Amino acid sequence: MSNIRRLVLDVLKPLSPSIVDLAKQLADIQGVDGVDVSLVEMDARSESVKITCEGEDIIFKEVEAVIIDNGGSVHSVDKVSTGSTIIEEVSTHQDTESTLA
């Protein structure tokens, strides 16, 4: 089975623990080489963040477990990249047309 190389998640989490702590904990997971956590929006009690993890062999269940342990929930898996090479999304003619429409 192929390895997950990149994972992009939409996560809803409480304000505490902060995204700093969450990012550090995600980066400590074996198989994860780097993590980016961006704030999308927030209110008085919770915040919506976009988590991007990259590594050689990311175990989704472990990433999810850390998020849940910190009080968060994975609302959607927005992007996954697997295989020996990370392939970036390619823009096609249809994408441009739908933007103009």
Added chain:
Amino acid sequence: MNFLYKYTKKLKEYREISKVDEIARRYFVMNGFDGSLTILGLLIGYYLTNFKNPIVIFVTGISTCIAMGISGLWGAYLTERSERISNLRELEKATISNLNNTKIGSAYKFATIVVAIVDAVAPFITAFFSLMPFLFTKYLDIRTCYYISFALTFTALFVLGIFLGRISKENLFISGMKMVIAGIVSVLISVLLIRNF
């Protein structure tokens, strides 16, 4: 050692999540103050009535300390637990997830226990500190015990005031004296009431 390091790190996380330090400090001062003033009132009553049995003074005082400790422990545990559960439920509504088995749930349980312990120990420590001279009646006469006890009580109040002054970064001496004034007022009112009784 590794276990100890991980455990310390976990407790630090719980402290940050639950912000227990602020609440514990507040309860420590409030209940320490209660303990000191309660024992001061007891001792003033005994002193003004010229009571000279140190065993009765000590045992009454200790029983009062224990009662204050149990009251603090029980009351704080149930109060803090209710507040934390209420907060957790609101957070669960906001995040649409069950937070019981998460760090947040554990942090809240940790905070409840810490606050209950602080609430129990604070009045006991300050009250016991004031009663200590009555353990040494073999070496000191009863009047000296009373005076040392009053001095220890006012010292405890002053130290609590300094503690508050350090938190608010205000003049430490003035903060200490504010607490001592409460003790002086308590003594004056007791003296006036008992003298006119």
